[in-house]
Amino acid sequence: MAQFLSNASKSLSGTLADILSPARMIIFGTLLTTINKPMFALSGYIFASFGTVVCLYWVTFAKVFDRMSKGVREAPGKALIGELAAESGDKTEGAFGTFFRLLIEWTPKGIVSSFLFFFYVLQRLLVQNDASMAARETL
Numbered sequence: 345m346a347q348f349l350s351n352a353s354k355s356l357s358g359t360l361a362d363i364l365s366p367a368r369m370i371i372f373g374t375l376l377t378t379i380n381k382p383m384f385a386l387s388g389y390i391f392a393s394f395g396t397v398v399c400l401y402w403v404t405f406a407k408v409f410d411r412m413s414k415g416v417r418e419a420p421g422k423a424l425i426g427e428l429a430a431e432s433g434d435k436t437e438g439a440f441g442t443f444f445r446l447l448i449e450w451t452p453k454g455i456v457s458s459f460l461f462f463f464y465v466l467q468r469l470l471v472q473n474d475a476s477m478a479a480r481e482t483l
Contacts (some may be wrong), residue, residue: 352414
């Protein structure tokens, strides 16, 4: 079902990208993805508060919504890459190859850097919390 909705959203977003602009549809798809990602983070809270069945529906809806937002992003993104390659006189195949190479190369780096950043922020918050608790105990 998620794949069907992803393909349907690709078709619809491709048509809308022809009417509006590919860049606007890419931004809209990215906005949908940004709205969707906290749903996965909240699944533990949903499980603890409402139980297994509600959490299963929650995660299923989040996954379907994520696939749809990827479909909204994907078709206009490929169209924009093709347009920009054609305008610059480059081969379309080379542009797609470069895009996917950068995607494959930078995705693990982004994952690691975001993990390190959040670990650093969490550590700073814990140290700050410990310091404020120690200050309260001295009063």
